[in-house]
Amino acid sequence: MSSIRSIARHLKPGLRVLGFNKGVLGSVRNAAHFTYFPDTVSEAQGETTRMNLFQSVNSALDTALATDSTAVIFGEDVGFGGVFRCTIGLQDKHGKDRVFNTPLCEQGIAAFGIGLAAAGATAIAEIQFADYIFPAFDQIVNEAAKFRYRSGGLFNCGKLTIRAPCSAVGHGALYHSQSPEAFFAHVPGIKVVIPRGPIKAKGLLLACIRDPNPCIFFEPKVLYRSAVEEVPVSDYTETIGKADVLVEGDDVTLIGWGTQVHVLREVADLAAERLNVSCEVIDLVSILPWDRDTVFKSVCKTGRCLISHEAPLTGGFGAELAASIQTDCFLNLEAPVQRVTGHDTPFPHVHEPFYMPTKWRCLEAVKKLVNY
Amino acid sequence: MLKTGFSKLCPLARASFAPKCIYGLASSNRRWYGEGVGGYTPTEAVGSDGSEVRPQFPGATASWTHDLEFVNADRYNGIPVYRVMDRSGRVIQAKDEPKIPDDTLIDMYQKMTLLNTMDKILYESQRQGRISFYMTNYGEEGTHMGSAAALDPKDFIYGQYRESGVLMYRGYTLDQFMNQCYGNEMDAGKGRQMPIHYGSPAHNFCTISSPLATQMPQAVGTAYAFKRSPEKRCVICYFGEGSSSEGDAHAAFNFAAVLDAPIIFFCRNNGYAISTPTREQYRGDGIAGRGPAYGIASIRVDGNDTLAVYNATVAARNMAINENKPVLIEAMTYRIGHHSTSDDSSAYRSVDEVRYWDSTDHPIARMRLYLSHKGLWNEQKEKEWKNSAKKQVMEAFQRAEKRPLASWENVFTDVYHEMPPHLEAQMKSMRDHMKEYGKHYPVTSDRK
DSSP states (O other): OHHHHHHHTTSOTTHHHHHHHTTSSOOTTTOOSOOOOOOOOOGGGOOEEEEEHHHHHHHHHHHHHHHOTTOEEEETTTTTTOTTSTTTTHHHHHOTTTEEEOOSOHHHHHHHHHHHHHTTOOEEEEOSOGGGOGGGHHIIIIIITTHHHHTTTSOOOTTEEEEEEESOOSSOGGGSSOOTHHHHHTOTTOEEEOOSSHHHHHHHHHHHHHSSSOEEEEEETTHHHHOEEEEEOSOOOOOTTOOEEEEOOSSEEEEEOTTHHHHHHHHHHHIIIIIOOOEEEEEOOEEESOOHHHHHHHHHHHSOEEEEEEEESTTOHHHHHHHHHHHHSGGGOSSOOEEEEEOSSOOOSTTHHHHSOOHHHHHHHHHHHHHO | OHHHHHHHHOHHHHHHHHHHHHHHHHHHHIIIIIISGGGOOGGGGBOTTSOBOSOOOTTOOOOOOOSOOOOOOOOSSOSOEEOSBOTTSOBSSGGGOOOOOHHHHHHHHHHHHHHHHHHHHHHHHHHTTSSSOOOOOTTOHHHHHHHHHHSOTTSEEEOOSSOHHHHHHTTOOHHHHHHHHHTBTTOTTTTOSOTTOOOBGGGTBOOOOSSTTTHHHHHHHHHHHHHHSSSOOOEEEEEETTGGGSHHHHHHHHHHHHTTOOEEEEEEEOSEETTEEGGGTOSSSTTGGGHHHHTOEEEEEETTOHHHHHHHHHHHHHHHHHHOOOEEEEEEOOOOSOSSTTOOGGGTSOHHHHHHHHHHSOHHHHHHHHHHHTTSOOHHHHHHHHHHHHHHHHHHHHHHHHSOBOOGGGGTTTSSSSOOHHHHHHHHHHHHHHHHHGGGSOOGGGTO
C-alpha cells in the first residue's frame, strides 16, 4: 500500500476542482462534479477566519490538544503535518510525545488508539485514506465498538476518534476514492460522522473527540482545499446524530452527506429551474446514529425522496434510509424512494465521471419521482 | 507519468509539495545522525583517503561485506530456557533464588491449586451442560502465579483467555469467576460474553475478548498512556504462541519498540494452538527469537518453574518502568488440558505425551516440592488445603448456579455511553413484545 500512497500524496485534491470549476478549460472531461456551497455562521459565533477544510480540521485538533492534556494524535506521517496538511504545526506546538508518527500499520494504529482510550487518554488516530481502514476493520468492529458492551460497562474506549480522508477526488481510482461508511453503519457501538465543509468539520470533529463513544470521522478529501468559508476561531461543537435541512422545499426530499450534499444543492437549483420542482435538501451529517426525525418529517411533508451517495448501491447506506423511510412514511409516499449512487463496481480511474452520482443522474431521478 | 502530468496541470501542486520533501529529508537526517542507533556520525563515514568506510543508508546501521552470505535461522541452538529450580524443586544456583516472603510463596501455591480445583469443577459442570463453555489452565498455573506475583497491583493486565490464575492471584473471588461463567445477575459483565471472558477494573485486568491478539497492540497504547502519566505503571500483555502469528502481534511488537512503551509481552508457548503444533505455527526460534528483530529485549523461561517466571518478570518490569521500553518473555510450557470444552485433544496428540507433562514436569508439583524443601508445606497441609479449596469452590459454584440470569434489558444497554433513540425504540418494542409473549422466553429475572 505504501508506495502507491506516496504517489497519491502528490495528487492535490481540491486544486483541480478550483482550477476547473471556473470553466478555465470548459471541457466536460475535466469539469468538477460539484460546486461548493459555503456555510455561514451567525455573528453570535464570534470571530471567524477564512479556512478551508484541512485548516478547520487542524484548528479542531489544535483546540483538542490545547484543552485536554491527555490528548494525542498519531498515524502515518502526521508528525510533519500529514499528507493532507491536517496536522501541520501541531507537533512543534504540542510536542513529539503528543503528535507522532506510527509504523505503517493500520491495525496497529486503531488498536493503539483503543489502548490509549482504555487508559483514559484522548486518542485521535489518523488512517491516511479511508480506503486503508480495512486492515483495522477487526479492531474497529470487534474491539472498539464492543469494548463497553462486552465488559458490562467496566471498560470503554470512548475517547477514541479515528479520522480518515474519504470519497472521490477526481482521479483517486480504486484506493484513494472509497466511501466505506456503510460497512461501519452495520456496527453497533461506534459513531460515524461525515462533514460537508469547514464549519461543520471543526465542530463535529471536536464533538467526536469529546464524545464518550468511539467515533469514525470521514473527511471528504476533495474538500480539503476547495471548500473555503468563514470558520469560528472559538472552541465549539456541533451535534452528532443531527441532520441539517439546508434548503427547504415542498415537492421532493434530497438526502446526501459529505461532498454529495453540494451536488444535491445544485440538483435542487436545476430542478427548480428546469422542472419547476421545489426540493428540500438534507445533509444527513451523521451516518450512525442517524437523524430519523428530521428525515421522516421531511419525507412525510414532500412525499417523495431521493437518496444519493458516492458509495456503491448494493448495501449502501441509502438502502437503510430507503427501508426505514418506507416503514415510517408509507402513507405519505407518492412515489418509490429513488437511490442515485455509485455503481456496483470498484471505483474506476479514467471513468470516474461515469461512475459518480452526478447532478444529471440525480436530476433524472427527480424527474422520475415527480412524474411517477 | 502520473505525477509529472499532474504537475503540469496544477503547477501549485508541485510548488506546495516541495517544502514537505525538504522537511522530510532534514527529518530523516536528524534522526539518523542525532538519534539513530550506534551514535554514527557522517564524519566517521569517510576514511582518510576519502573512501566510504561504512554504508550510509538510513534504514540500518551496518558494515559492508564482500562475502555473499545469507543469514540463516539458528533454530537448532535456540535462545536458552532460563531456569531457577529443577524438577525436584531444588534451586540450581542459590543466587537465583528469589526473596519471596514465605506467606507469599504459600499464597502462590495455594492459588495454583485453587485454580486447578476450580478448573476441574467448572470443566465437569460444562460436561454436565450446566455452563455453556469452559477453558482450563492445566499445566500453565506456574506462568500465571510467577508473573502475577512479580507485578505491582497497579500494573495493568491484558490477557488472552488462559490467564485466570493472574486474576485469581490479584484477589478476584471464586464468586466473581462463577458469576461470569453463569452469566447471572451478579456478573459484572452482565451476562453478555461467553464463560471465562473475565474483567475487573478493581484488579486492573482488562475484560477478555475472543478475537486473538487484538489485545496486544491495545496493550501498547495503554502502556504509552502510562508513560505520559506521572504514575509509574507498566502493562503486561499475555498471549499464546498461536496468537503470535496474527498480524496484531507484529503491530504490537513494532509499535512498542518504536514508541518506547513500558510493556511486558508475556507469551505462553504451550506447544499447541488448538490442534496446530508449533512446527506448523512457525519455523523460527519460537517467539523469543523474534524479539531482537523488533529491537525488544527478550528472554525465554521455563514456564513450569514458577520462580524462573517470577525472576524474569521482576527484571522485565524494572526495565519497562525504568527505561520505558518493551520486554518479551516467552514461557515454555505444555497445554495439559484440552484446548477447551469444545475440543478433544486426543484427536491430534497422544495420551502418553500429555501424561509425560502431567506426571513428570508440572508447575504445581514442582512448586510443592520447593515449598516442602523449605519446610513451608507438608502432607497434612496439602490434605487440609485440598479439602478446603474444594469446599470453597463448590460453595461458590452453588451460589452462582442459584442466581437468576442477568436481565434481558442488558441486551440494549452499554452499546453506547448513552442510549440512542433508535435503540430506545428497539428496547421499547422488545418490552412490548415481552408483555404479550414473555412466557415463551427464559425470563429468570422476573421469577426471583
